[in-house]
Amino acid sequence: MNGLKGEGEMDDALGIVIAIGLALALVVALFMLVIPEPGQRAVIATERLDVAVLTFENSSSWPGVGETLRARIETELVNAPGITVFSRSRLDELLTEQMLGEVGLIDPATAARIGSLTGVSKLLTGTVYGIESRSEETTACEEWKDGECVQSVPAIAYTVRLLGQIQVVSAQTGQIEQALDVERGENVTVKQGNTFGGYETLIVQAAEDIASDMASLLTSTYTRELRYGLYRSVKPKRNGYVGEDEITRFERFDGEAYLIVHFTRIRSDDSFDLSWIDPEGNVVKSVDDIVSSRDWRLYQLDLSGLPDGRFTVSGALNGVEAFEKAFILKP
The missing domain is CATH 3.40.50.10610 (ABC-type transport auxiliary lipoprotein component)
Structure with a gap:
């Protein structure tokens, strides 16, 4: 009898281990599928x-x-x-x-x-x-054990x-x-x-x-709503992008500045205009784009040959300013 009981307990323990393993595997799989949102949020009327x-x-x-x-x-x-x-x-x-x-x-x-x-x-x-x-008589749990109610008491439900x-x-x-x-x-x-x-x-x-x-x-x-972030490096993930090291200070050896934009809630075929502006207020690069809801976009600026100082990158959706992000370029 003791031997049979021990085998049953081992089977139960093995079942719990397997269940935990499957749950962890599911969590990891979901994490791999999810693309983290960029850190900044813009809401445009x-x-x-x-x-x-x-x-x-x-x-x-x-x-x-x-x-x-x-x-x-x-x-x-x-x-x-x-x-x-x-x-x-x-x-x-x-x-x-x-x-x-x-x-x-x-x-x-x-x-x-x-x-x-x-x-x-x-x-x-x-x-x-x-x-x-309305009110009606019911019961409420007084004591729980192992996730189950073991003692109930009279109660009244109000709705x-x-x-x-x-x-x-x-x-x-x-x-x-x-x-x-x-x-x-x-x-x-x-x-x-x-x-x-x-x-x-x-x-x-x-x-x-x-x-x-x-x-x-x-x-x-x-x-309408979009998410955006400025990064030193970026990796593609499924149909989007994941930024690494969100920053506002770049050095020339970084090579490029990367802007990720996720259009979380917009209309189909909206226009999106992006401008990179130098410390003197000159547009050094501009992009005219057509976007739809749930689209991801990666925009980048080559830092070589640019002067030191405070730059801005600004985005407009259908001609309405969505965001303006400042960053510093150092030697």
């Missing part, structure tokens, strides 16, 4: 993206939810790249002065008037038309769903560019005898989720 977040109407039976959603969206957009948010206090002041009151869903004439007053290009507004909340619609309106024409039905849910399980923080906390979390979705939508719709 395809059009001016100055946004004002108007009052959100609340058609639900839960007070204050419209204001909660408006505040969370405004905060998220303030932190989003490529988006400028008009001051809420100044916006509310202007609307009061113009006797527009708390503007919610608006007509084209009012939208264009607000655009003229604020100088913004987009207006965000919408409605919260429902808050669904909230926030439903609404958000509109993106052109502040020039007053036309609705996007009308989106939004819905997000949050839940929490509380062991019986513990205190539930209230549905308000779950509503705020749902509003934050919707705000994050809106920021991602505006960023992806109205901006």
